[in-house]
Amino acid sequence: MNNEGGLRTGEVAEQAGVNIQTLRYYERRGLIAEPARSPGGHRTYPADTVTLLAVIKAAQKLGFTLDEVAELLATGRRRHPTRDLQHRAAAKLTEVDQKIAHLHTIRQALTQLIAARCDSLTNCTCADCPMPFAGLAQPEGPTPQ
Amino acid sequence: MNNEGGLRTGEVAEQAGVNIQTLRYYERRGLIAEPARSPGGHRTYPADTVTLLAVIKAAQKLGFTLDEVAELLATGRRRHPTRDLQHRAAAKLTEVDQKIAHLHTIRQALTQLIAARCDSLTNCTCADCPMPFAGLAQPEGPTPQ
DNA sequence: CTTGACTCTGGACCTAAGTCCAGAGTTTAC
DNA sequence: GTAAACTCTGGACTTAGGTCCAGAGTCAAG
Numbered sequence: 462m463n464n465e466g467g468l469r470t471g472e473v474a475e476q477a478g479v480n481i482q483t484l485r486y487y488e489r490r491g492l493i494a495e496p497a498r499s500p501g502g503h504r505t506y507p508a509d510t511v512t513l514l515a516v517i518k519a520a521q522k523l524g525f526t527l528d529e530v531a532e533l534l535a536t537g538r539r540r541h542p543t544r545d546l547q548h549r550a551a552a553k554l555t556e557v558d559q560k561i562a563h564l565h566t567i568r569q570a571l572t573q574l575i576a577a578r579c580d581s582l583t584n585c586t587c588a589d590c591p592m593p594f595a596g597l598a599q600p601e602g603p604t605p606q
Numbered sequence: 607m608n609n610e611g612g613l614r615t616g617e618v619a620e621q622a623g624v625n626i627q628t629l630r631y632y633e634r635r636g637l638i639a640e641p642a643r644s645p646g647g648h649r650t651y652p653a654d655t656v657t658l659l660a661v662i663k664a665a666q667k668l669g670f671t672l673d674e675v676a677e678l679l680a681t682g683r684r685r686h687p688t689r690d691l692q693h694r695a696a697a698k699l700t701e702v703d704q705k706i707a708h709l710h711t712i713r714q715a716l717t718q719l720i721a722a723r724c725d726s727l728t729n730c731t732c733a734d735c736p737m738p739f740a741g742l743a744q745p746e747g748p749t750p751q
Numbered sequence: 752c753t754t755g756a757c758t759c760t761g762g763a764c765c766t767a768a769g770t771c772c773a774g775a776g777t778t779t780a781c
Numbered sequence: 782g783t784a785a786a787c788t789c790t791g792g793a794c795t796t797a798g799g800t801c802c803a804g805a806g807t808c809a810a811g
Contacts (some may be wrong), residue, residue: 469808470758481758482800490798501807503758516727519738523719524712527798533727542725550724554716561709564702567669571699574668579695580687582661582678593664614778615788626788627770635768646777648788672768 467497467505477514484514491531492517524553612642612650622659629659636676637662669698 474481487493493513496504513534520530529549536545573591585592619626632638638658641649658679665675674694681690718736730737 471756480800483798485760486799499758499807501758502760503807513728515738520727521798522712523715530727537726537728542729542731544725546725546727547720547723550716550719554713554720557709557713557716561706561713564706564709567667568699568702568706570668571695571702574695575692575699578692580689580691581682582665582675582691583658583682584687586687593660616786625770628768630790631769644777644788646788647790648777666768 467507468510470504470506473506473510473514476511477518479514479518487514487517487527490527492527492534523550524557525549612652613655615649615651618651618655618659621656622663624659624663632659632662632672635672637672637679668695669702670694 468476470481470484474484477484484493488495493510496506496510499505517527517530517534520533521527525533533546533549536543570591577587577589577591579585579587579590579592582592613621615626615629619629629638633640638655641651641655644650662672662675662679665678666672670678678691678694681688715736722732722734722736724730724732724735724737727737
């Protein structure tokens with residue numbers, strides 16, 4: 462095997478822990494550059510593509526979408542550093558805080574439902590049921606035609 | 607207009623704040639019973655369908671999927687109350703707690719990235735960069751073929 | 752130079768919860 | 782009885798981030 466000119470698709474995929482289609486998908490999405498090709502048309506990646514894929518994964522874990530990652534990588538390629546990453550990270554932080562708050566609201570409602578021992582969405586028999594619309598009586602079966 | 611036999615699709619949709627297609631979608635998914643039909647084939651809903659739709663919305667807001675809501679409604683229709691809702695609510699609570707914990711992890715990483723004044727995913731110039739793989743140097747442009 | 756392993760393309764498919772559409776039929780008010 | 786408004790069907794489309802496939806072509810070892 463001769464890796465001096467670069468890695469083949471399968472090698473990059475294996476080392477980065479992604480699959481081959483994902484590599485091509487990222488290429489289409491502009492996350493990784495179009496690699497050189499062998500005479501027969503096979504892709505030949507520079508070794509740091511593996512690292513780039515790790516960066517992409519890390520950014521995804523921070524909650525950035527692939528579009529956002531693509532833009533962050535694009536601004537990161539400019540000669541002068543920008544505040545783009547800081548801006549986006551701050552915006553993402555706000556987003557995350559909103560999600561956390563939303564989940565806390567849900568959590569509280571679930572806790573109440575459990576504490577009250579609700580036993581039905583529609584015909585709850587618990588005392589002081591916290592569920593809204595607990596009085597609905599659904600018919601036993603579908604309305605026959 | 608004669609509503610004594612029930613509501614028409616558009617009336618239910620408007621009162622429940624969903625659209626007509628959603629109504630048919632819920633019918634296909636088994637969330638609402640198949641309604642009676644007019645001689646011409648138009649659906650005629652009982653008035654409490656509006657309430658049922660509100661219950662479905664409430665359950666969705668608690669984080670239940672439509673499949674879960676459908677099953678909860680199904681067990682709710684049985685003669686004897688079951689512990690199904692309690693079980694599902696407890697499981698959902700665990701799920702919500704895991705999501706909250708995950709978001710806190712993300713939040714912490716974002717906060718570190720902001721505090722360190724990171725300026726690039728791939729070429730960060732900040733001191734003691736908390737980003738993993740910050741040493742990656744991406745080429746200026748795509749590898750030319 | 753054969754053979755097996757690998758890669759190529761582009762399009763279909765997946766989940767979840769809907770939304771939109773065309774073309775046909777129904778209902779209702781006047 | 783006509784016209785406007787409504788509803789019917791079922792299939793395609795949406796978002797996000799991939800995954801899978803068939804059929805053809807390429808690469809590398811022996």
